[in-house]
Amino acid sequence: MQIPKTMDKEYISSFTEVTESPAKLCSWELFQKSYQIAETMKVSDFNQLVSPSFLPKMDFLPHQIECAERVIQEMNGRALLADEVGLGKTIEAGLILKEYLMRGMAKKVLILVPASLVNQWALELSQKFYIPAVTARKRVNWKEANIIITTLDTAKKGKHQEEILNQSYDFVIVDEAHKLKNHQTKNFAFVQALKKKYLLLLTATPVQNKLTDIFNLISLIKPGYLGTYEEFVKTYRHQQKKIDDDPYLKQLVNKVMIRNRRKDTGVQWTNRHIDTIWVDFSEEEQQFYNTLEQFFQSSSHVSGVTYKREFCSSREACYLSLKKWINLNEKAENTPLLEMVKQIEHLPHHAKAKKLVDLVKQSNEKFIIFTEYRATQIYLQWMLQQENIKSVLYRGGFKKGKKDWMRHLFQNYAQVMIATEAAGEGINLQFCHHLINYDLPWNPMRLEQRIGRIHRFGQENDVQIYNFAIRNTIDEHVIELLHHKINLFENVIGQLDQILTKLELNDLDDEVEKIFTESKSIGETKIKLDNLASVIHSINDEEKVGEA
Numbered sequence: 001m002q003i004p005k006t007m008d009k010e011y012i013s014s015f016t017e018v019t020e021s022p023a024k025l026c027s028w029e030l031f032q033k034s035y036q037i038a039e040t041m042k043v044s045d046f047n048q049l050v051s052p053s054f055l056p057k058m059d060f061l062p063h064q065i066e067c068a069e070r071v072i073q074e075m076n077g078r079a080l081l082a083d084e085v086g087l088g089k090t091i092e093a094g095l096i097l098k099e100y101l102m103r104g105m106a107k108k109v110l111i112l113v114p115a116s117l118v119n120q121w122a123l124e125l126s127q128k129f130y131i132p133a134v135t136a137r138k139r140v141n142w143k144e145a146n147i148i149i150t151t152l153d154t155a156k157k158g159k160h161q162e163e164i165l166n167q168s169y170d171f172v173i174v175d176e177a178h179k180l181k182n183h184q185t186k187n188f189a190f191v192q193a194l195k196k197k198y199l200l201l202l203t204a205t206p207v208q209n210k211l212t213d214i215f216n217l218i219s220l221i222k223p224g225y226l227g228t229y230e231e232f233v234k235t236y237r238h239q240q241k242k243i244d245d246d247p248y249l250k251q252l253v254n255k256v257m258i259r260n261r262r263k264d265t266g267v268q269w270t271n272r273h274i275d276t277i278w279v280d281f282s283e284e285e286q287q288f289y290n291t292l293e294q295f296f297q298s299s300s301h302v303s304g305v306t307y308k309r310e311f312c313s314s315r316e317a318c319y320l321s322l323k324k325w326i327n328l329n330e331k332a333e334n335t336p337l338l339e340m341v342k343q344i345e346h347l348p349h350h351a352k353a354k355k356l357v358d359l360v361k362q363s364n365e366k367f368i369i370f371t372e373y374r375a376t377q378i379y380l381q382w383m384l385q386q387e388n389i390k391s392v393l394y395r396g397g398f399k400k401g402k403k404d405w406m407r408h409l410f411q412n413y414a415q416v417m418i419a420t421e422a423a424g425e426g427i428n429l430q431f432c433h434h435l436i437n438y439d440l441p442w443n444p445m446r447l448e449q450r451i452g453r454i455h456r457f458g459q460e461n462d463v464q465i466y467n468f469a470i471r472n473t474i475d476e477h478v479i480e481l482l483h484h485k486i487n488l489f490e491n492v493i494g495q496l497d498q499i500l501t502k503l504e505l506n507d508l509d510d511e512v513e514k515i516f517t518e519s520k521s522i523g524e525t526k527i528k529l530d531n532l533a534s535v536i537h538s539i540n541d542e543e544k545v546g547e548a
Contacts, residue, residue, distance in 0.1 A: 047073060051098040051129075058128055060095065061267060063260045067092045070258060072099060077198030078221045080177070080214075080257040082206040085448055086456025087260050089202045090121070093173050094129045096200065101131065106170035106198065109133075109147040112155060112191070113175040115400040116427060121149050121175070136160075142167065151400075152179070156190040168195040177201035180220065181213040183229065191220055204452075206257065211236050214253065221256050270433075271462040272455060276479060277359065279352045279470045288343055289473060292318075295336060308474045310373060313439045314353065314380075317373040319344050352468055353383050356438060359466065360389055360416060366432040368410075368417045370450050372439040377418050380438070384416060391416035394427075403427075421446065429453045433461040438468050442478055 018025060026034075049068060052060060063083075071079045071092075077100065081089045100106035111133065113121050118135050125131040125147075134140065136150035142163040152174075155164055172194055174180065180188045180201070199221055206214050215232050218225055226232055236249065262269060281289060289311055296304025311318035322341050360367055371377055377393050384391045392406045392414045410417040411431050421441075432454050441447060455463040469479040 063265045064092050067258050068095045071096050080201045082259040085204045085452030093200050098129045108169050109171040110169045111149040111173045112152050115151045116403045119404045152187050171198045172196040173200045175202045178203040178205050183216045273464050275466050277466050277468045279355045312470050312473050312475045314376040316375040316379045365434045367434045369436045369438050380418050390414040394419040430458045434464045436466045
């Protein structure tokens with residue numbers, strides 16, 4: 001088959017004419033602007049970051065610049081960012097992403113974050129890094145959008161998952177990546193299946209329960225880097241959660257993980273001031289608490305720890321639990337529980353709640369209040385409303401749009417945010433510097449997560465933390481352990497992961513509850529708590545000696 005050919009006889013003459021008069025191609029002014037843009041965008045040295053000079057609103061800390069340089073130059077864009085809470089992992093990830101975008105090394109980007117942080121990520125990327133990102137709603141064009149922020153739950157849904165997995169991404173970021181620690185979950189399998197060139201995993205707790213947590217995270221970044229799962233378990237099964245116990249393992253991990261600690265950054269952080277607010281139950285409340293305690297001490301089948309903790313929070317929380325137990329257990333209908341439920345209905349307003357209202361009334365400052373129970377949330381909001389104190393609720397059941405709206409209301413309208421543990425992760429509240437632990441968690445990691453919402457990079461004021469505790473109750477024993485015996489709030493926070501690692505405990509919550517459940521008397525409880533405090537003391541002292 002012959003292809004017909006024709007000759008353009010006018011091309012040579014027109015080309016010659018244009019080269020002799022370049023102004024016909026474009027104006028001199030346009031050429032100068034194009035040349036200036038090319039010069040500005042030119043990357044003269046691969047070892048120097050280009051993007052900071054294009055981000056005039058940002059004042060990066062030295063550890064953030066160093067982190068970006070290491071990820072780009074040494075880790076080839078695949079890394080685990082594991083800074084302590086409040087040091088700016090999001091800022092580091094944004095800087096790294098901006099650098100790759102400016103160098104033309106990334107175009108298609110997928111960012112997976114918790115639902116409550118989707119809009120916060122979009123806002124920070126837009127305002128701080130001038131990166132326009134699309135937040136994935138029910139309908140999203142996965143093919144056409146270049147930079148998308150969504151949740152793992154949305155991305156792995158059947159209708160979205162197929163489209164996402166059929167595409168190739170230049171850059172993938174996963175925030176709160178400790179949720180991928182189990183290699184047998186759908187979340188892990190989904191991220192593993194993504195076609196991706198560069199990958200950043202962000203978490204403040206790379207090792208939570210066991211050393212295999214970090215093996216699984218690193219396996220997503222560099223498959224096979226630490227060998228097979230079976231080989232790793234066999235080699236390090238005796239080390240529990242301590243990476244530093246093996247210099248070779250530590251060296252391997254540090255080649256793919258960056259972990260900055262507050263004490264190493266050189267940043268002058270504002271102070272933390274801790275106050276314990278002691279509360280006395282009214283006579284009726286104390287009598288009911290004692291009745292509750294005696295009832296469960298005589299029961300060999302049910303632990304009363306949960307019910308006692310609930311009553312120390314609010315009548316409402318305990319009442320709902322007792323009613324639920326009665327409804328589920330037919331045998332409970334003829335027990336003293338029915339009489340106890342009637343008693344709780346006639347108790348006065350909770351002494352701890354009244355103390356909290358008095359504290360908030362004394363100040364015009366904003367407060368974030370943490371409670372463990374939704375029933376307490378609603379009760380506290382009602383109590384504050386009686387004093388014309390505006391408050392908003394924040395909890396895990398809210399959709400991301402409602403969470404964003406609650407945060408906006410708190411910042412611009414309400415004096416108080418009453419939050420469950422959902423506000424202890426990810427959300428930034430630097431405009432507030434007063435925090436109340438109305439219900440004190442027994443796990444110090446959760447305490448640090450809570451405090452990290454306000455005591456983080458960007459906080460300009462000293463942070464005031466109030467810990468509420470009721471005398472002659474389970475509250476008193478726990479506050480004695482956490483505060484007076486081990487000075488947790490002043491001395492240990494910031495090093496909690498090392499302390500818990502050395503303790504070889506999966507969860508301090510479980511350990512403390514076990515002590516209360518198995519102890520046959522208050523004296524035995526105190527002895528066991530004293531022993532636990534002594535162990536924590538000795539480990540904390542070991543850490544300090546090691547640092548010296």
